[in-house]
Structure formats: structure tokens, C-alpha cells
Amino acid sequence: METVSINELVEAGVHFGCRVSRWNPKMAPFIYGRRNLIHIIDLKQTLRGILRARNVLYHLAAEGSSVLWVGTKRQVKGVIAEAGERTGMPIVTERWIGGTLTNFSVIRGRLRRLEELERFEEDGTINNYSKKMIASLRRERRKIERNLGGIREMNAIPGAMVVVDPAREYNAVREARKMGLVVIGLLDTDCDPSQVDIVIPGNDDALKSVRLLVEQLAGSVEEGAANHRENMATMGAARKSGDEEGGAAEEGSGPRPTRTIRPIPPMVPTGDGENAPAEAAAESTEESAEETAAVAAEKAPAADESKD
Numbered sequence: 635m636e637t638v639s640i641n642e643l644v645e646a647g648v649h650f651g652c653r654v655s656r657w658n659p660k661m662a663p664f665i666y667g668r669r670n671l672i673h674i675i676d677l678k679q680t681l682r683g684i685l686r687a688r689n690v691l692y693h694l695a696a697e698g699s700s701v702l703w704v705g706t707k708r709q710v711k712g713v714i715a716e717a718g719e720r721t722g723m724p725i726v727t728e729r730w731i732g733g734t735l736t737n738f739s740v741i742r743g744r745l746r747r748l749e750e751l752e753r754f755e756e757d758g759t760i761n762n763y764s765k766k767m768i769a770s771l772r773r774e775r776r777k778i779e780r781n782l783g784g785i786r787e788m789n790a791i792p793g794a795m796v797v798v799d800p801a802r803e804y805n806a807v808r809e810a811r812k813m814g815l816v817v818i819g820l821l822d823t824d825c826d827p828s829q830v831d832i833v834i835p836g837n838d839d840a841l842k843s844v845r846l847l848v849e850q851l852a853g854s855v856e857e858g859a860a861n862h863r864e865n866m867a868t869m870g871a872a873r874k875s876g877d878e879e880g881g882a883a884e885e886g887s888g889p890r891p892t893r894t895i896r897p898i899p900p901m902v903p904t905g906d907g908e909n910a911p912a913e914a915a916a917e918s919t920e921e922s923a924e925e926t927a928a929v930a931a932e933k934a935p936a937a938d939e940s941k942d
Contacts, residue, residue, distance in 0.1 A: 637688070638681070638846060638850050642846065643681070643846070646842045646843045646845075646846040647843050648675065648843045649677055649680075649837070650675070651665065651672055651675050652822050653671050653672055653673075655671075656823075656824045660826055660827055661673075661823045661824075663679070664680075664827065664833065673823045675836060683833050687796075687832045687834060691818070691854045691858065692861075694858065695856075695859045696858040696859075699792065699794070700723050700724060700792040700793060701795070701796060702724050702725070702726065702792040702794070702815075703723060703726070704795060704796065704797040704798070705726075705844075706729065706803065709839070709844075710838075710841065713841065713844050713845045714726075715727055717851075721852050723792075723855065724784055726784055728781050728784075729781060730806045731782065733809075734785065734806070734809065735791060735815070736809050745785075747778065748783075751771055792815060794816040794818060795818065796818045796851055797817065798820045800821050800826070800829050801825040804829070807819070807830065817830045817831045817832070818830065818851070819832070820838050820847050821834070821836075822836070822838045822839065
């Protein structure tokens, strides 16, 4: 999947930050400037964050780890749901339930309860209860399904979390950091970048902006998962062939079959110790990013039309 260009980021409005009065001073390194009453995000930093996140997500998915997508804003729920369906990974689009990661065994217990209630409906057992009890059981099922339905296939702690607006999802971020997950944040100028491992600065309110960024990350997860399935299939075929050859080897010796496995590209460490793609990919866009950011500043809305 090709990396997004600076022009595509501008067209999606990724460069629009929050109002100046709402900014977090820790976001200063990711801000290009200001136009009227809003900050303009440095798209060079956005591109660098996308490259780092894509590299990490690809390797995690290629190793068989899952990625948890989190976004409970009304305008981004659909984007997160699409990313989960596309990659086959767990999602959280409703309220974050405390202990989803730190008390995972209890969460799994609630999911087993959901499976039990579904069996009641399927085999007709629920009809043996009174009408009041039936209504109560169905209400319980709807509640569990609404809050935990997106993670019902998550049988283990994921390897990474992609979160839209960490300031809003602070409970999820706190649990992820406590459990040692790699936290990738899509954050605006009002967020604290120190709470996430990989920062992707950008407009986290506009649907078009969030969709573009999430699709970039989902593409890398999809490619990594496909690589993992291919490697597992190759290993399984080689193991089966080896077992068949083993029987024939008792009568005569011969060379054992070799396995050809698609390798995972190595992670290139950056100067600050992070695992990320080569900085050359990001640095090559520095000049064009500065020019485009200047154009983006001119496209920023007037003060009375600025983003709240």
C-alpha cells in the first residue's frame, strides 16, 4: 500500500488543529504555525508518524499479534468499525469498560455470559422463563453485546492499540500503557503526546481526516496479517510434506524438503531508539511539506469560521 502524500493530507484537512486557546503546550513540536484563531499542524510530523506506525503495525501483525482499534466519538465510530472488519481485529466504539485490559479475565467471563444468553435464544430455553425474566435476559444480552461485542473474538491481550483522540480515551490509554501495549495515537493540538508511544498529529474531529489516517494504518495491518497467514500455511505444508517423507525415509535416505517462507522486512531503528522505517522517507518530504504547509495555512478558515 502506497504511503499517503502531503497533498492528500491537505485535501482531507488533516492540517487543521484546535483553537489556539485550547492547545496543549506539549504539542508545540508538531505545530507549523497559526492562522487566525487555530493552529496549523506540521504535516511533515504527521507523515513521519504514519510511517513509524505503519512499520510497527506491519511487524506486529506479521508476528501474529492483534491490534485493538479504539474510537468512541460519534463521527469516527463507523471508521473504526470498518477498520476492524477490514483487518479482522477487535474494536471499541462504545464506552470503554474499565478493566478491559487490566482485568481481562472478568471481561472474558461477561463474554461467556453473552454466549450463554445467545444459546438460550437459539434452543428455546428462554421460553421457559416468565415474560418479565425474558425481557430482563434480553436487555442484559443487548447491553453486553453493545459494550463488548467488538472484542468478543479477542482471546488474548493485543500487541498494540490505535486510539483516536487519546485525551478522550484516557482510560483506554492508561490501561494499555500499564499492560505494555504499543499505543499509537491520532491526536489534535489539544492532546498530550507524552501519553502515547507513536504520535500521529492531525485533525481527529473531521471524518475525512480520520478516515484517511486510519485507512493508512489498516492497510499495514492487513498486509502484515496476510504475510502471517502465508508463512503459517507454508510451514504447515512443509511439516506435512516432512511427515510424508519421514515414512519413506525408513526405506531409503534422501534430502529433507526445504521451507521457503516470506521474510518480514527488518525494522530500522531511528536515532532515538524507536523501531521505525528509515527516516529518509520522511526527510525526503521535508521541503515539500514546508511549502504545502504554507499553502495549507492560507486555506485555513477565518476566525469566525474556525474550528471549535
